[in-house]
Amino acid sequence: MADLHYEKIYEWNLVYRMNHWLRAISIFTLIFTGYYIYWPFLSPEEDSQLMNLMRFFHFISMYIIILSFIAQLYFDRDIWEYMPTWNKIKTIPDMLAYYLFLKDTHEEYGKFNPLQALTYFFWGLLLIIETLTGFAIYSGNIFGIWDSRTAFGWVNNILGGMPITRLVHFAIMWIFIITVPVHVYMVILKNLTDRDSTFWSIFTGYKLKRTG
Numbered sequence: 001m002a003d004l005h006y007e008k009i010y011e012w013n014l015v016y017r018m019n020h021w022l023r024a025i026s027i028f029t030l031i032f033t034g035y036y037i038y039w040p041f042l043s044p045e046e047d048s049q050l051m052n053l054m055r056f057f058h059f060i061s062m063y064i065i066i067l068s069f070i071a072q073l074y075f076d077r078d079i080w081e082y083m084p085t086w087n088k089i090k091t092i093p094d095m096l097a098y099y100l101f102l103k104d105t106h107e108e109y110g111k112f113n114p115l116q117a118l119t120y121f122f123w124g125l126l127l128i129i130e131t132l133t134g135f136a137i138y139s140g141n142i143f144g145i146w147d148s149r150t151a152f153g154w155v156n157n158i159l160g161g162m163p164i165t166r167l168v169h170f171a172i173m174w175i176f177i178i179t180v181p182v183h184v185y186m187v188i189l190k191n192l193t194d195r196d197s198t199f200w201s202i203f204t205g206y207k208l209k210r211t212g
Helices: 014-038 049-076 092-099 114-137 153-159 162-194 198-204
Strands: 006-010 206-210
Touching: 014 049, 014 162, 014 198, 049 114, 092 114, 092 162, 114 153, 114 162, 153 162, 162 198, 198 206
Parallel strands: none
Antiparallel strands: 006 206
């Protein structure tokens, strides 16, 4: 077998990598604290110190992840890279075949393959809905200024009441629980099959591009 040659390419800058890990930590924190708020298995009292702490970290993580997405869009300066287009959608079967081991190779793309770009786009939409439903079911003040249920009561009206809003909020949490491991799987698979350091690039910033 002929030797393979690779070129090291600086793919992810420091701001992007910091944003990625801030989002990752925030998502895990949101999932854990959100589940605990839903089912307080250690201290069931509604106003216990532990519950208040969980709510604090839940909201801090939410603000961090929102700001990190805004920062990424600002620094990337190319929101169209994530937008769903027919050219992206029609490549989904090809990319799925690759990730399901039905194909050995796939077409080369830029920073994101179309399936990744569409995933990030829909994650962004889900984040917006999760934020709105979270404020709608929260009973308290936002920044000590707005009453949450008054300011976001329209969300409950649109969805058909508080129980439906809670259900939507909970369902989106499970979508993230399912899709985040799929994202990690896709990255690790590409790292192993293409040997392009995709997995390690989010730590170092560098990927490898095959040149021969």
